Amino acid sequence: MWARFWLRLMGQILLWAFVAALAAYxxxxxxxxxxxxxxxxxxxxxTFQSVAAEEKGNKEEYFPQGEATTPCSFSLYPQGGNAPxxxxxxxxxxxxxx
Numbered sequence: 001m002w003a004r005f006w007l008r009l010m011g012q013i014l015l016w017a018f019v020a021a022l023a024a025y026x027x028x029x030x031x032x033x034x035x036x037x038x039x040x041x042x043x044x045x046x047t048f049q050s051v052a053a054e055e056k057g058n059k060e061e062y063f064p065q066g067e068a069t070t071p072c073s074f075s076l077y078p079q080g081g082n083a084p085x086x087x088x089x090x091x092x093x094x095x096x097x098x
Contacts (some may be wrong), residue, residue, distance in 0.1 A: 025077055032075040042080070044069045045088040052097045062095070070094070 035041035049065040072085035 028076040029079060032073060032079045035074060036080070041074055042082070043072050043074055043085045045072050045085055045092065046070075047088065047092045047094045049094045049096065052095050054098075060097075068094075 032041050046067055047070045049068050051063045051065055052060045053063065055061055070088060071082050072088045073079040073082045075084050078084060
């Protein structure tokens, strides 16, 4: 009996978390569009970029390209084709794989 109760409760929690995340995106987009219209929706973050080249034996060699200014959006989700600034600050080491 308790197992069924906990499974049902966890199912409802997951459902409501999914609905909340789904509803947050259009709200985030609307707020971001308003911020862009006022000139405060986009920003930049200094990132360190490297290029990874594949080698034999499933190995990679990294070639540092230096620091670059990367555009980002002041939003919760990626908007305008750019990553959110809060995420980009935490992942400042960018690797490009060819």
